[in-house]
Amino acid sequence: MFDSMRKGKSDTAGSSPERSFDPTPAGDDLPLEAVPKSFWERIWPAMACGAGLFSDGYLNNTIGSVNTILSTLYPKEYAGSSAQRNVSSIAFAGTVVGQLAFGYTSDNYSRKWSLMVSTCILIVFAALAAGSYGAHGTVGGMLAALTAYRFFLGIGIGGEYPAGSVACSEATGELKSGTRNRWFILFTNVMIDWGFVISAFVPLVLVWICSEKHLRLVWRISLGLGVIPPLSLFYLRLKLKEPEEFSRQTMKNAKVPYLLIIKYYWWRLFIVSIIWFIYDFSSYAFGLYSSSIIDVILGDDTALTKSFGWNTVINLFYIPGAILGSFVSDWVGPRNALGYGVLAQAIVGFIMAGCYAQLATSAHIGGFCVVYGIFLSLGELGPGDNIGLVASKTSATCIRGQYYGIAAAFGKIGAFVGTYVFPIIEKKAPNATRSGQDPFFVASSLCVLSAFIALFLLPHIGQDTITEEDIKFRAYLVDHGYDTSQMGIKEYMNNSESTIDTTTGREPAQYDEKI
DSSP states (O other): OHHHHHHHHHHHHOOSSOOOOOOOGGGSOOOOOGSSSOOOHHHHHHHHTTTTTHHHHHHHHHHHHHHHHHHHHOOOOOOOHHHHHHHHHHHHHHHHHHHHHHHHHHHHHHHHHHHHHHHHHHHHHHHHTTOEEEEEGGGHHHHHHHHHHHHHHHHHHHHIIIIIIIIHHHHGGSSTTTHHHHHHHHHHHHHHHHHHHHHHHHHHHHHHOOOGHHHHHHHHHHGGGHHHOOOOHHHHHHTTOOHHHHHOOOOOOOOOHHHHHHHHHHHHHHHHHHHHHHHHHHHHHHHHHHHHHHHHOOOOTOOOOOOHHHHHHHHOOOOOOOEEEEEEEEHOOHHHHHHHHHHHHHHHHHHHHHHHHSSSSSGGGHHHHHHHHHHHHIIIIIIIIIHHHHHHHHSSSGGGGHHHHHHHHHHHHHEEEEEEEEHHHHHSOOOOOOOOHHHHHHHHHHHHHHHHHHHHHSSOOOTTTHHHHHHHHHHHHTTTTTGGOOOOOOOHHHOOOSBBBBTTOOHHHSOOOOO
């Protein structure tokens, strides 16, 4: 598969003597997917690394229902105030900080321990947010405390992206070719979407149990249950080892050639970041305000259980799109799945906007939820499933955490902007119908733009793109005079039973032609 690449590589290296190898690879010379391991031994590292994104879905989306409850409890202090916007959106600001900070540490220190630190942050600040309390019991102080805790919670969520998702993508290299994209998606984006669903269902159940007379208990328990997902993964993550690719390719002990990296990757990173910004701009805004949208349609006198129930139905539509999209990504490739998926979402969005006046009534709430749900489902099949996959596979291993972290940070900036912009779009509309239509017109137009960028500007991404990208990037570094022999974890390189070609970072029998 890489014949021409291999020949060019041996010419570039020059100093490496020509060697011959047994045509039957054995032991450490086996490709990662052929190393004798059980299915569980292959799958659990990917699961442990990626499944923490459930916390992102749950902790970010549950604040939508909490927002509705706080507005009901504190109509003067909270509803329509800056505190309402801050509580809903501040976690996105923390997430950006976490994505950038942990992107750096996951490349330059450790994937595993970056993940462990972010897990601890999630556990601590999810608990503190649930117990938010203001000085002397004041509502303003409580809201200020909740805002501060959610900022730090966002930092922990941010760490899950460059540390968890990147390690998950590298772990899927040991799985069967032709299935790697789906496993990555099932353990990352599908986990986020299940977080969305559970975060919508939990407040509903709690209102059933506690009744609307005890809403203070409902919102605190809803936030407090966010401790469970990261806590359940703590032991598995503690048992993790650094991914094989990271051990071979890291620059943690070398001088990082940032100018060469920027020159090589800046355009690709810009494209991935723009797509992620556009996707999160609408998806998180719609997710946060879905319960509020339903409240407007149903009317002010509607019971919270009815509002939360329809919100749960809408969030359930994320799941079929995300699961189907995981298989589509393997069948047609991430670029096509993303591009055509988001184009289909745009079409449904324009239909939704055109029919909004007929759909957005209490008599047709079922039809509204179905069409709205299809709109969200197609968003998951396209960019929701594939943008993280694209970000994790279009850069070399040695800078993947920072590359992914920057792209994901752009996405969360889009989410942050969207949560502020969408309410303004609604308020500036000339009438109630336009107030509901305009966000869909804006989101659908951006979907068309995103489809064009994906289909025409993203590179092809195959099952072995991570391996290919590492080989190409090492060749680029060698061509520009960089000493690639200093890459890799020294203990790993010294103790490896097989010979590692320092110009490629690979075991020779995998990539050199067999004679």
